[in-house]
Amino acid sequence: MMRLFLLLLFLATLPLLSESEPNCDRKNVCSWVETGESESAVYLQAKSLPPETHITVFTSIEGTGVESIPPTPKSFVLNGNEKTKVLLLKKKEGADPSSVVQVLTVAYYGKLGAVHDDSYAYTLPFDGKSWISTGYNSGAEHRGDAANSLDFVLTEGTPILAAREGTVVEAEDKFTVGMKDPTLIDKANHIIIEHSDGTVAIYGHLKPEGVIVKTGDKVIAGQRIGYSGNTGYSTGPHLHFEVYRPEENRRKKTFPTLFVTETGEKEYLSEENAYWNPDGKRFQGFPITNLEETCLGTLPPEKDKEPICSENIIAKKPFYLTMPIYKAGPYLLRAEFILIKTQKVILNFQEKIPAGITSIAWRIPAQTKSGKYKVKFYLDEKELGEKNFQMLP
Known part of the structure; x- marks a missing residue:
């Protein structure tokens, strides 16, 4: 915020x-x-x-x-x-x-009356992958003058990138405190960059001493400029990003911005979805999930902890299947457990994926037949891919 x-x-x-x-x-x-x-x-x-x-x-x-x-x-x-x-x-x-x-x-x-280039394709302003926790016209803060603002969930210290080329007009990283406290409204570390069309971008809530550019620096899109944090009026580590122009009567106008995302296409970002910069990889399940990160394990998953995974599961004991979810639903995700020797579907699971989740975890009932299995995944009726595992006696 x-x-x-x-x-x-x-x-x-x-x-x-x-x-x-x-x-x-x-x-x-x-x-x-x-x-x-x-x-x-x-x-x-x-x-x-x-x-x-x-x-x-x-x-x-x-x-x-x-x-x-x-x-x-x-x-x-x-x-x-x-x-x-x-x-x-x-x-x-x-x-x-x-x-x-x-x-x-x-x-x-910024420049009064600046005309924003609505066709410009911005670079996502961070390294790695991030979810939109608060999108356009959402929450208590992204309203009115700040309606077209985005909050990206980022762990503290994530590299922040310039989303567009421009000139740094202000950089501040002396603040150390962050919490939901109105007295901290103007105490968020930040970088402000003016673009060639006179609009301005704000990168807010950076970590203490988390700015690596200075006023007057010219930056290019994708250049590292600082590190994410949790300073100022904030409910948790994230990056606040907005592009605006000044208006009369001490107002501002924020703009929705197109970003080049993992698909290589430019799009407007939506709340409760994950995005990352294009790297050319097209893993199984892209971009809804990554089947390479699907985990089978005997222990129930714990919140905020990595699950313990194994390619070998013991028969006659229940086990768990977890997988990341990058895009908000609703849609139907289905999994077929197939015994490879007979090619028969032993078990069929499905779940309607809602908005606002970043992973799912299914408890799989104990199976009696040992051998090699594969799990085939479907999004609605589209096959996403499969993962193999061994059921030990």
Whole structure:
């Protein structure tokens, strides 16, 4: 879970139309007033922003004795660290010279009105395989401005990859605590990368000292940039990923993104499914399960522990069959136990696979006939493959 912790509220109070020194927020976005012979103007500068990247600054002038041209509130886009004049200030007729004007700014990364390239195929932002625990428009956090966000379940320390080429505009890894505590909303380690179209990606909840890039670095898709963790407002180790653009009125718009997945095709990701980067492997059961990881054993499987597997099963004793599930149901998974010598089906198991599970475990009744067996697996009516084992007397 993660909220946009990049909104930076800054309020400067100064005498009416007076010259002021720059006042800077913790992102080093500065605002000040310069007064000339004929006008006063408000300037903005993002002093630490890398070249060719953007930050959007929502700006408001408050004070009864002054008006701005153009009227505020209004958002302005700063390009790199260029000094930018954004407003002219005009004293209202009869205004009290002792009155004050307030310059309010809220800064957030990205280009106002950026047009997202919806056809772009993103790289999955992690090494290995991961499940989507919270998808689009789901849970308490992935709503409203953050509706098109994804949470990937990852063990702490999993390498995080850049999903798209771009420039790092912020990197933070000093935080050490993670739990479901609202006071930790803005204390998640993170990396923020701006893309060529002006949109921005957030990689959140990284481990302490888990960032290996720095502000200004240019990265390519698939490049290792950090390590997953559980910092900030979080219910467990995961990676929060989103792509957004700034909107007016201190809002943002998140975008659903296409990813190239294990099939080699690009697709939108769905909650309670597992995905991994394409590696060319097409194992038995791909991509629903991997029959090479099917386990037969005499001990019941335990949660969060690897099952103890054997190719030799003792007859007249019940045993267990476990297998991973990568894609959410519902669908019908069926298994036929066949005695190879006679080619007869000795036992037939089937189960309707629901959404939201990562493995199944079947308890198989004791069998009396020893010999060589094979188990044939079917998804609905499609054969997935088979696995051999020996039943000992």
